[in-house]
Amino acid sequence: MRKCVKCQNKAVVYLPQHRLSLCKEHYMEWYARRVEATIREFRMFSKKDRVLVAVSGGKDSLALWHVLHRLGYRADGLYINLGIDEYSERSKLLCDKFAKDRDLVLHVVELKREVASIPEIKQVEKRPACSFCGQLKRYYMNKYARLLGYHVIATGHNLDDESATLLSNVLSWNMEYLSRQFPVLEEREGFVRKVKPLCKFTEKENALYAFLAGIEYVEEECPFAEGASSIEHKMILNQVEEKSPGTKLRFYMDFLRRMHPLLSSEEVSLVPCRVCGEPTTAEVCSVCRLRERLSPKPLSSSASS
Amino acid sequence: MKVRVLYRGQWLELEFEGEKVKALELLKAMGLSRESAFVVRGEELLTEEDFIKDGEEVRVVNAISGG
Structure with a gap:
């Protein structure tokens, strides 16, 4: 039986990559301290900032909101209802x-009211759902964070997400994406600062935290994510991790420390979208172009926000 | 021995030889990685070395997600 390295009681969690055995109490403490340290390491935000946590109802984002609240940050939630039937209703x-039980503020954006639900968009879009869904979520997250006066958007991206994305970008040598892969995306014309405080935590570490904190979250996979290539990449990395604990963390952190500073990121110039006014590199942003495909009416030239 | 497993909203019944099985063996039998999955019995989080006995009901959480 493994014992907690802090108190010698029975350990319930063993983290091979950190060679750490912990009981429930000390796991919760370790997790919160590591989140705080990650926020400081990447200078993500301070306790003065108003943080908007993008929550999906899953383990990562709810664990993030929970721990930020515990640490005393000014964190409210934003839920984007994607309209994916029972899955979205339950989320x-x-x-x-979660918000009501803890007396926290939750903002809700209804995608169906803004543009259309994901199943409706899927009927006119050839791209994988995860691709346009991610784009829409980033658009509305940014728009509402700015409109509601938040300084920072925090997302629940975890080490498995980041290392799988890194692997995918390395396999295709996508230099543009590689240069942008960082746990902090600074604020710039029309874009609110975006941060990933859980980038050094595995999915399992977040799920363990959520379980031990008594957080009820959606365990089921999004029906549109089935067969996503990111899952394949995560499984491959987990196979390596089983044989060599710490590989995912080393792969990601050494990329950030050694490789990322060598990559030059060309600053693309942003302009307000002719239709909605949100920042874009083209005359009309991708969301407005999508909206046009869904309801082919001439696009208005006045900004709606 | 038989173990009832709740996995992503579905009940499964798994059979093993002997009178008890380690949580890690259960994960392996389900084809899940210890890097992403863990076993819960009631309110108790099981370690990989903890045993599950004949007739017990457990929940398996797989943290891997796509998208």
Whole structure:
């Protein structure tokens, strides 16, 4: 039986990559300290900042909101209802419950009201759902964070997400994406600062935290994510991790420390979208172009926000 | 021996030889990685070395997600 390295009681969690055995109490403490240290390491935000946590109802984002609240940050939630039938209904319910139980502020954006639901968009879009869904979420996250006066958007991206994305970008040598892969994306014309405080935590570490904190979250996979290549990349990395603990963390952190500073990121110039006014590199942003495909009416030239 | 497993909203019944099985063996039998999955019995989080006995019900959480 493994014992907690802090108190010698029975350990419930063993983290091979950190060679650490911990009981429930000390795991919760370790997790919160490591989140705080990550926020400081990358100078993500301070306790004066108003932080908007993008919550999906899943383990990562709710664990993030929970721990930020515990650490005393001014963190509110933003839920984007994607309109994916029962899956979205349950996600929304759990985010609502999480906020109400803790007396926290949750903002809700209804995608169906803004543009159309994901299943409706899928009928006119050839791209994988995860691709346009991610784009829409980034658009509305940024728009509402700015409109509601938040300084920072925090997302629940974890080490598995980041290392799988890194692997994918390295396999295709996508230098543009590699240069942009960093846990902090600075604020710039029309874009609110974006941060990933859980980038050094595995999915399992976040799920363990959520379980031990008594957070009810959606365990089921999004029906549109089935067969996503990111899952394949995560499984490959987990196979390596089983044989060589610490590989994912080393792969990601050494990229940030050694490789990222060598990559030059060309600053693309941004202009306000002719239709909605959101920042874009083209005359009309991708969301407005999508909206046009869904309802082919001439686009208005006045900004709606 | 038989173990009932709740996995992503579905009940499964798994059979093993002997009278008890380690949580890690259960994960392996389900084809899940110890890097992403863990076992819960009631409110208790099981370690990989903890045993599950004949007739017990457990929940398996797989943290891997795509998108």
